[in-house]
Structures are given as C-alpha cells and as structure tokens.
Amino acid sequence: MNFEYTVSGDDYSLAGRASSDIKKKLKQLGIPATVIKKTAISMYEAEINMVIHADGGIIKVTLDPRHIRIILKDTGPGIPDLELAMQEGWSTASEEARELGFGAGMGLMNIQRNSDGLHIDTVVGEGTTVTIVLNMED
Amino acid sequence: MKLTEIMKLTEAELLCGDAESQDYKNAFSSDLMSDVLTNEADEAFLITGLVNVQAIRTAEMADISCILFVRDKEIPPNMIRLAEESDITLLRTKHTMFWVCGVLYQAGIVSVY
Numbered sequence: 001m002n003f004e005y006t007v008s009g010d011d012y013s014l015a016g017r018a019s020s021d022i023k024k025k026l027k028q029l030g031i032p033a034t035v036i037k038k039t040a041i042s043m044y045e046a047e048i049n050m051v052i053h054a055d056g057g058i059i060k061v062t063l064d065p066r067h068i069r070i071i072l073k074d075t076g077p078g079i080p081d082l083e084l085a086m087q088e089g090w091s092t093a094s095e096e097a098r099e100l101g102f103g104a105g106m107g108l109m110n111i112q113r114n115s116d117g118l119h120i121d122t123v124v125g126e127g128t129t130v131t132i133v134l135n136m137e138d
Numbered sequence: 139m140k141l142t143e144i145m146k147l148t149e150a151e152l153l154c155g156d157a158e159s160q161d162y163k164n165a166f167s168s169d170l171m172s173d174v175l176t177n178e179a180d181e182a183f184l185i186t187g188l189v190n191v192q193a194i195r196t197a198e199m200a201d202i203s204c205i206l207f208v209r210d211k212e213i214p215p216n217m218i219r220l221a222e223e224s225d226i227t228l229l230r231t232k233h234t235m236f237w238v239c240g241v242l243y244q245a246g247i248v249s250v251y
C-alpha cells in the first residue's frame with residue numbers, strides 16, 4: 001500500500017497535514033496504537049524539518065505486512081555536517097521556526113528514538129532524502 | 139481528576155470539546171513542541187503558552203486530548219476548527235503557566251516523568 005504527499009514550504013500552518021492523514025489511515029487499518037504514535041511522531045518531526053529547512057518536498061509512505069517505510073525527499077540546501085545535525089541541541093532553524101515551537105535541535109533525535117531505522121542521504125546544494133522505517137509489531 | 143475540576147482550579151474556560159467525560163492524573167507543560175513529542179504518557183494534558191496550529195498538530199501526534207492555554211491568549215478560529223476535527227479539547231485561563239502548574243500540582247496532578 002502506497003501513499004504520496006506533496007508538502008508545501010510556503011505556509012508553516014499547513015505543516016503536519018501529511019502526518020495527520022497517515023495517522024488517520026493507520027488507525028483505519030487497525031495498526032497497533034503504539035506503532036501509530038511512533039510513526040506519527042517520527043513523520044511529523046521529519047515533515048516539520050522539510051518545511052522549515054527545505055521549502056517542502058515529497059513524502060512517500062509504503063506499508064507492507066512487516067514495515068512502515070517513510071521516504072521524505074527534498075531539493076533543499078542539504079545538511080553540511082550530518083554528524084553535528086544529529087547532536088541533540090544543535091539547530092540552524094530560523095526565528096520563524098522557533099516561534100512554531102520547533103528548532104531546538106531535538107527533531108532528529110526524536111525520530112531516532114521513535115523509529116526502528118533512520119537513514120539520511122544528503123548532498124549540499126542538491127537536497128536531502130530521509131528514510132524512516134518502523135516495524136509493524138511493537 | 140475530572141477535567142471540570144481542573145477548569146475550576148485554574149479558572150479556565152472551555153473553548154471546544156467535552157470537559158464532562160475527561161479525567162487526568164498527569165500534565166506536561168512546555169512551549170517547545172519537540173519536547174512535548176517526547177512525552178510517553180497517554181493520559182496527560184498539555185499546558186502551554188504557544189498559540190499556533192502546530193500546538194494542535196503536536197497534541198494530535200502525541201495522543202494528547204486536551205490543551206490548556208495560559209495567559210489569556212487569543213485562540214484563532216482555525217486552531218479551534220482543527221482541534222474539533224482532531225477531537226482535542228481546548229481550555230484557556232488568564233493565569234500564568236507557573237501559577238497553573240503550582241495550583242494543579244498542589245491539588246494532586248503529577249508530572250509525566
């Protein structure tokens with residue numbers, strides 16, 4: 001089962017709509033509540049990152065009997081130092097992002113904590129692809 | 139504690155949702171949404187001064203069913219609409235976050251951690 005979303009970078013108030021939709025779909029499919037919460041939090045943090053750092057992008061979500069795979073692809077500025085970006089508390093977020101309640105350098109750690117797999121491919125000046133994997137069984 | 143009792147203690151008004159049927163033991167207070175997303179308790183309500191749509195989205199993702207806004211902030215209609223769609227109860231009080239946390243802690247509401 002596949003779902004695809006185009007995420008706009010223009011309107012911060014719309015950030016999270018894709019994650020909200022996936023959460024509703026997983027509920028309808030009868031996925032365990034703990035897996036839904038982990039998926040929603042991981043995807044939402046990544047979707048927020050995509051909006052505040054990369055001016056939006058495309059999210060593809062694939063469900064198979066064993067895994068939920070979320071691929072977020074953007075053509076933003078890329079991450080110059082991934083190791084630094086993975087450190088809790090480090091952030092390059094704008095004042096506007098901070099006003100939303102984000103940009104404290106916790107997003108990637110939250111994704112890592114809630115998911116069963118996180119992979120980031122990034123090229124400066126070309127963009128970033130974030131792959132998040134969750135196991136269907138908690 | 140019944141949500142109606144929490145409203146009485148914090149002098150909060152109901153903006154949307156159903157206060158009659160909800161009961162809470164725990165609360166979490168923060169203006170930082172990434173912090174809220176680390177909350178692992180399912181039966182906690184959120185106390186915040188952050189007024190934007192992402193406060194509602196964050197509550198939705200973290201399975202938080204009630205938000206109490208402090209400092210008498212104006213809550214725009216699009217936030218109330220989104221909360222109603224997401225089945226999230228919204229409350230508002232004129233008091234500060236510190237005052238609200240103090241009163242509720244004294245009355246027996248405990249921290250999630």
